[in-house]
Amino acid sequence: xLTLTCPCCGVKAEESELHGGGEAHLTRxxxxxxxxxxxxxxxxxENAKGVHFERxxxxxxxxxxxxxARCTATLQVFGTYSAQTTEPPxxxxxxxxxxxxxxxxxxxx
Amino acid sequence: xxEAVTAMQMAEFDGLCxxxxxxLQGMIVLRGDLGSDALRSAVxxxxxxxxxxxxxxxxxxxxxxxxxxPDELMILCPYAxxxxxxxxxxKALEGQQALVANLSDARAVFALTGxxxxxxxxxxxxxxxxxxxxxxxxxxxxxxxxxxxxxWMTDDTSARVVCFRxxxxxxxxxxxxxxxxxxxxxxx
Numbered sequence: 186x187l188t189l190t191c192p193c194c195g196v197k198a199e200e201s202e203l204h205g206g207g208e209a210h211l212t213r214x215x216x217x218x219x220x221x222x223x224x225x226x227x228x229x230x231e232n233a234k235g236v237h238f239e240r241x242x243x244x245x246x247x248x249x250x251x252x253x254a255r256c257t258a259t260l261q262v263f264g265t266y267s268a269q270t271t272e273p274p275x276x277x278x279x280x281x282x283x284x285x286x287x288x289x290x291x292x293x294x
Numbered sequence: 295x296x297e298a299v300t301a302m303q304m305a306e307f308d309g310l311c312x313x314x315x316x317x318l319q320g321m322i323v324l325r326g327d328l329g330s331d332a333l334r335s336a337v338x339x340x341x342x343x344x345x346x347x348x349x350x351x352x353x354x355x356x357x358x359x360x361x362x363x364p365d366e367l368m369i370l371c372p373y374a375x376x377x378x379x380x381x382x383x384x385k386a387l388e389g390q391q392a393l394v395a396n397l398s399d400a401r402a403v404f405a406l407t408g409x410x411x412x413x414x415x416x417x418x419x420x421x422x423x424x425x426x427x428x429x430x431x432x433x434x435x436x437x438x439x440x441x442x443x444x445x446w447m448t449d450d451t452s453a454r455v456v457c458f459r460x461x462x463x464x465x466x467x468x469x470x471x472x473x474x475x476x477x478x479x480x481x482x
Contacts, residue, residue, distance in 0.1 A: 196436075244442075
């Protein structure tokens with residue numbers, strides 16, 4: 186069972202009261218972008234085995250979106266953080282570096 | 295105006311705890327910046343209870359103020375007074391970015407009473423119902439089996455469950471099943 190702590194209301198929520206929102210930190214390419222950029226924005230995903238950053242919504246609870254960092258292979262949760270950001274917080278990245286030396290995900294490592 | 299009735303028409307059930315339709319309840323939803331002075335004083339002036347902290351409930355007289363999310367409160371009041379209180383709040387919050395609406399008829403409220411209620415709730419919702427973890431003054435929004443709901447305790451042996459009116463029958467049958475006299479676990 187995946188248990189994530191919602192940073193908006195502080196509840197330790199189990200997976201069944203949350204809704205997954207796919208990969209986090211996507212940059213939107215809309216009108217004016219190239220076909221390749223738009224294609225990658227729509228379809229290209231990390232699909233990581235290991236450390237992954239995702240969007241989740243506390244759908245049966247406070248209803249807010251947040252971000253989570255977890256391992257897709259072991260379900261280990263490294264932390265959750267606000268959705269109002271473009272990159273993971275520095276202390277969370279430090280935690281992941283300590284627990285998973287050599288990891289990388291897009292431009293983060 | 296037509297005669298207002300609750301979804302479950304005052305149905306009740308006695309088992310591990312008593313499950314009953316709580317009757318008509320005024321419910322005002324207030325969305326806005328819960329930290330703003332304008333909103334805080336508007337809620338204080340109307341209810342006398344003030345704005346509760348995260349996942350808490352404050353009550354005073356006929357009013358209860360429930361923390362629903364970082365930008366949402368639910369104010370409980372007598373059913374017949376809800377429209378008047380909505381008007382008062384809307385006037386107090388004029389010019390602010392806030393939304394006030396009377397959603398009394400959009401929801402169903404159930405009253406659970408009896409020592410067995412912790413067990414009944416714990417069976418159907420992913421909440422730690424241990425006496426030290428959840429008690430009077432706490433509110434939790436979560437799912438009850440397959441539907442969204444909010445639950446709070448008014449004292450040690452009574453709680454309220456609120457859900458959408460459209461799933462009231464599902465909720466009543468669910469609570470009734472969980473409270474069946476032969477279904478006790480004796481965990482708490």
